[in-house]
Amino acid sequence: MSAHEEFAFDVAVIGAGPAGLSAAVAAAERGAKVVVCDTGTQPGGQFWRHRPESVFPEPDGHGHHGWKTYLDLRARFDAAISRGLLRYLPNTQVWMTEREDAGRFVLRLTPATGTAIEAATVRAAKLVSCTGGYDRQLPLPGWELPGVMAAGGIQAFIKANGTLPGKRFVVAGTGPFLLPVAANIAEAGGKVVAVCESASLANWLPHLGAASGVPGKALEGAEYAGIFAKHRIRYRTRTVVTEVLGESSAKSVRIAKVDADGAVIAGTEQLLEDVDVVGFGWGFTPQVELAVALGATTRIDADGSLVCVVDGQQASNVPGLYLAGEVTGVGGAVLAVAEGLVAGAAAANGEAPSAGTARQIQRHRRFAGAMHRAHPVPEKWDDLLADDTLVCRCEEVSHGEVVHARVELGATDARTMKSFTRTGMGWCQGKVCGFAVSCLSTKGADDAGTEQASLAAFAKRPVAAPLTLGEISTLDSRQPQDS
C-alpha cells in the first residue's frame, strides 16, 4: 500500500475534545473509515484534560463534570480503534487544510511536541473540524507579569499535573467558567483570595427562561456555591482587577467596583496583597482559522467572537466540511458533544439528527446566548489601559502605539493595525491579542460590519501553527501567501 492510500479516509476529524470524540465515534459506528488528529497526547480536549495515562492509566475523573459521558465516548473510541475503523493520531497538529480538485480534503500535519510524527499528510472525503478554543484575554496593566495566567490555563495545569501553579490566587474576568476554576483551585489546596466577576448577576434576570431550559447548569451552580462556602471564597460581582503589581512576578492586585458599562467607580479601589497567581478569563475565542481558510462562512456571536455558520446537520457552506463544538459558538461541553454526534453521523452517511437531539442543541444554544448576554466584556474595558500597557505580548506593542496608529495613521481595522504596529505578528499569531486589537482598532466605528471584518482578518492565517523551514519548503506555489 502506498503511503498515500494508507492515509486516505472517509472522514477526518480535527480535535479529540468533547466535540471531536463524539464526531469520531458517531462516524466510525456508522462504518466510516475515520482519522482523528489532535494536538493532545491523549483524548479529552480542554474539558476532559486529565493526567497522562502513561503514568496514571485509570483516571478517576476527580474534579471533572460529565466524566461518565467521557468514559462512554472513550470506550466507543477505543473500540473503533481496535476494530480498525478509527486511526488516532495524537500529538499531531494540523497546520493547514486544503481542498483538492476532486473535493477531497488534505490535512498537513506537524508534531505538536518533539519531532516524531506518523504521517505528514492525511486525505479524507469529509472533514469534521472540532478545534475548540482558548481563553479570551483583555490586556491590563501588569498582565505580562509571570504569575498572570489564563483562567483556563490554571484549570488545565491542575487537571494535567495534579499540582497548583502557585499558592494564593485571584480569578477574574466574566462568565460562569470562573466558578469551576476557583472551585478546582480550592479543592486542590490553593487559597482563592477573591473571584472578581465584572458583570452583575442581575444580568441573568431577563434570561431566566433560557436558563431554565438547561436544569443541569443550575445543579452545577449549586455545587459551586457549596464549594465556595466551604472554602470561604469571596465572589465579588461588578468587580474587576484594574492592575497587577509586582517587579519580576505578580505580588498583588488592585481591584475596584465598576458600573454597568465597566467604568471604575471612584473610591471603591482596594489592594489585595500577597497574591502569586492571577487567572483571567473573558470567555473563549473559538479557533476558526482552519475552517476560515477553507472558506467557511462566519458570523459574530452574542459574545463578540467570530464563529462559523452551520446548518442543522452541523454542515458549513463548504461542501463536505462539518463543524462542531466551540467553533460554531462557545456553548460548553454538553453542547459540544451533541453537535459532535450530529456532525459525525452527517459526515458518515448524511444522517439527520432526531427531533429530540435537534431540540437539545437548540436549548443549549439558547442557554449559551443568555450566558453571553449576561456576561459581556465590559464596554469600557480599555479605560484601564495606560499608554505603556502591552497590548501584544509577543511583539511587545503598547496601547500608546496602538492608539497612535489608529488616531494618527488611520489604522481602523485589525489588519492595518497589524501592518503598522506588528500586533499579532509574533509567535502566537494574534491568538492572545486578536480580540483586543480588533476592539481597539475599530473603536468609534459605528458600523457592525467593521467589527466582523476586523476579527475575520485576524482569523485569516495561512498556517495555523509556527512551522519549521522544512515544513514550509513542502508548500507548493498554489499555497496562499502571508496576508
Next chain:
Amino acid sequence: MSTTPQRITVTLNSKPVGTEQGRSVGAVLMGEGIKAWRTTRNEGKPRGLFCGIGACYDCLVTIDGQPNQRACMVEVCDSMNIEGDFDA
C-alpha cells in the same frame, strides 16, 4: 488514583532536580519556584506560563538542546535537560 508515579531526575540549567513522571516541564519549573524562564526579545522582560495550553508561546524553553519548545506541552522524562533564562 492508585498508581504511584516513578521518581525521575531532570536538570534545570545543569542542576539535577528530582521530580515525578507525568508532569509538564512548566509544572516542574513552577514546582521549583521558577516562574519565568524566558526573556523577551525587545524589552528583556521575564515570561513563563500564560495560556497553559500551547496557544500563546510565552513559555518557550530549550529542551534537550532543542530551542523554542513549549514548556506547558512537553511532559518531563528522566534525564531531560531543561535550559532557559532562570536561576535553578
